[in-house]
Amino acid sequence: MVIRIEGVTKLYRMGAETIHALRGVNLEIRRNEYLAIMGPSGSGKSTLMNMLGCLDTPSAGRYDFNGKDVARMVDDELAEIRNREIGFVFQTFNLLPRSDALHNVELPLIYAGLSPAVRRERALVALRNVGLGDRIHHKPNEMSGGQRQRVAIARALVNHPSILLADEPTGNLDSRTGEEIMALFEDLYEQGHTIIVVTHEEDIARHARRVVRLRDGLIESDGPVP
Amino acid sequence: MARLLQELVESFRIAFGQIRANALRSVLTALGVIIGIVAVTLMGTAINGIDIGFNRSLAMLGEDVLYVQRWPWRRVDDWWNYVNRPPLEVETAERLNRVIEATPESLLEVAVPVATRGTSVRAGELRLGGVMLFGTTGDYARIVTTDVAEGRMFNDVEASVGRPVCVLGSTVAENLFPGRSALDQQVQIRGERYTVIGILAKQGEFLGLFSFDNQIVAPLNAVRRQAGGRANLELRVKVRDKTRLAAAEEELSGAMRRVRGQLPGERDNFSINQQQAFKEQLDPIKAGIALAGLFITGLSLFVGAIGIMNITFVSVKERTKEIGTRKALGARRRTILLQFLIEAVSICLIGGLVGLGVTLAASLALGALLPALPIAFSPGLMAVSVLVSIVTGVVSGFAPAWGASRLDPVVALRYE
Structure with a gap:
């Protein structure tokens, strides 16, 4: 079991109003699952994703990540978990514009404190694995959207995380490139990675093996992809 | 530890990348600091210079010489206590020297009487006014800090018989005998002819007030013969060990009281002066100038620091999303x-x-x-200004950097 969430709630205070983004969510994710989280805007989808990615902590409830209780962790401990256990893929790629592909992929390894030689070696392997072995010194603005997202995926995987967490990974790509990225996810899943994709597109969710649907801060349905 | 090192290297990489990418902005911001540092270091250089010039001037008075005079070298509010003091006589010096000789292990070496008066001097058609005339004995050479550049000082015999010979300060020699040597020439001081037997080495100005080179030294008996005893006499006492100046001053005070036959409890009817007295009076002024100067120039550095703070705030704002990404990746x-x-x-x-x-x-x-301007650009000043730049950077960068470090990654990632 990689992730176990029990009775998680999240409240936001917006002035005098209290918003219940999550109202008691239970979720378990096992190793080598391929999961899609779906839901309309305002369903708590983003909040759940932030929680899963250890970017945020629940107001109440339990969140165990690889057996560790992360719900009560402080900022720097969460940063450590994000660095080692979670690979993020963002809709807008979030690459550093002035750094080449290699340095972008090395970034998590810098925060892990690895030496330059080891970093370079591992970043090269990660870039080759996403088919960009010949683009290592290209800057983001010298690459296509699909290539940028591949760099981001290489960056997400370079530290061998427990989960790959992708937020609308194809949202900024044309449909053909989007399919390429989803094919890459399929490969990674076959290789044994645990993948969570947050999306509002049914086409994208269909690639996963399990779909969790949220509505009004609660899980509406949770089951295998038909 | 390894992690901190990697993070530091990465931080420098990012910093220089940023500076390069925003070259104009960085240059303008740095300009504020440049102006601030230039102002502060120039001020520091000037203060250093003042200090050096000041010490150079004080050294002319002699670090190991005590001056016995009627008046102290400081402002007095009770002038009536001083005005009736008995004048110092040549005899006082002789009796003082006998006391010094009789004292075992005395801290004092010798007391030299020096008569001072302003005068004018002539040589042929040339006339020079406002010259300081010192009448003294052959021991004078032992107490002054100047060397005789040409010729010699008069000896004890010449001094005691009052032979009309003199030693000229360098300015006097140059002005009366332009382009030629003054040695063995005649000068007229108040109608009497003196033969020049020596010329003093150049000394410079005292605190920019008067020149030590504008002087003539002659045998005391010759000067007194002319002045009819009206010359103002002081005693200059050489101390054996300048590190024990205070103890020497105490001994001198006791010896003078014996010479003067003063009773216990009676106030000294003489003053003992030394260069330290000048220092004590001028040090607070000097410190005041330094403080005011550094404060005013410090303001310009402060403006530079505000510029840095501003640009760092801008930098944080611009890169909020990048901060979010870095945090998501484990920063x-x-x-x-x-x-x-x-x-x-x-x-x-x-x-x-x-x-x-x-x-x-x-x-x-x-x-x-x-x-002539004493300018001192010291390595210490360099170290201090580098340190000041670093401290300025840390102080002005801290608030925005702290804010950046506290950003909620969720909020930062959502920022557009």
């Missing part, structure tokens, strides 16, 4: 804090080094143009 608070601090410090340090270069060039140029 800790410390990492983000360091990143922006190093960016601020780098700009300050570059500004500081350029400023230091400008100051160095300026003080070298000034030194070449005005050699």
Whole structure:
């Protein structure tokens, strides 16, 4: 079991109003699952994703990540978990514009404190694995959207995380490139990675093996992809 | 530890990348620091210079000489206590020397009477006014800090018979005998002819007030014969060990009281002066100038620091999303804090080094143009200004960097 969430709630205070983004969510994710989280805007989808990615902590409830209780962790401990256990893929790629592909992929390894030689070696392997072995010194603005997202995926995987967490990974790509990225996810899943994709597109969710649907801060349905 | 090192290297990489990418902005920001550092270091250089000039002047008085005079070298509010003091006589010096000789292990070496008066001097058609005439004995050579550049000092015999010979200060010699040697020439002081037997080495000005080179030294008996005893007499007492000046002063005070036959409890009817007295009076003034100067120039550095703070705030705002990304990838608070601090410090340090270069060039140029100006560009000052630049960077970068490090990654990632 990689992730176990029990009775998680999240409240936001917006002035005098209290918003219940999550109202008691239970979720378990096992190793080598391929999961899609779906839901309309305002369903708590983003909040759940932030929680899963250890970017945020629940107001109440339990969140165990690889057996560790992360719900009560402080900022720097969460940063450590994000660095080692979670690979993020963002809709807008979030690459550093002035750094080449290699340095972008090395970034998590810098925060892990690895030496330059080891970093370079591992970043090269990660870039080759996403088919960009010949683009290592290209800057983001010298690459296509699909290539940028591949760099981001290489960056997400370079530290061998427990989960790959992708937020609308194809949202900024044309449909053909989007399919390429989803094919890459399929490969990674076959290789044994645990993948969570947050999306509002049914086409994208269909690639996963399990779909969790949220509505009004609660899980509406949770089951295998038909 | 390894992690901190990698983070530091990365931070410097980012900082210089940022500075390069925003070249104009960085230059303008650094300019504020450059101006600040130039102002502060130039001020420091000037203060150093004043100090050196001041000490050089004081050294002319002799570090190991005590002056016995009627008046102290400080302002007195009770002049009536001084005005009726008995004048110092040649005899006082003789009796004082006998006391010194009789004292075992005396801290004092010799007391020399020196009569001083302003005079004018003539040589042929040339006339020079406002010259200081010192009438003294052959021991004078033992107490002055100047060397005789040409010729010699008069000896004890010449002094005691009052032979009309004299030693000229360098300015006097140059003005009365332009382009030729003054040695063995005749000068007229108040109608009497003196033969020049020596010329003093150049000494310079005393605190810019008067020149030590504008003087004539002659045998006391010759001067007194002319002045009819109206010359103002002082005793200069040489101390054996200048590190024990205070003890020597005490001994001298006791010896003078014996010579004067003063009773216990009676107030001294003489003053013992030394260069330290000047120092004590001028040090607070000097400190005041330094403080005011550094405060005013410090303000310009403060303006530079505000510029740095401003630009760091802008930098944090612009890169909020990048901060979010870095945090998502595992950057800790410390990492983000360091990143922006190093960016601020780098700009300050570059500004500081350029400023230091400008100051160095300026003080070298000034030194070449005005050699008389005591300018001191010290390595200590360099170290201090580098340190000041770093501190400025840390202080002004801290608030924005701290804010960046505390950003909520969720909020930062959503920022557009």
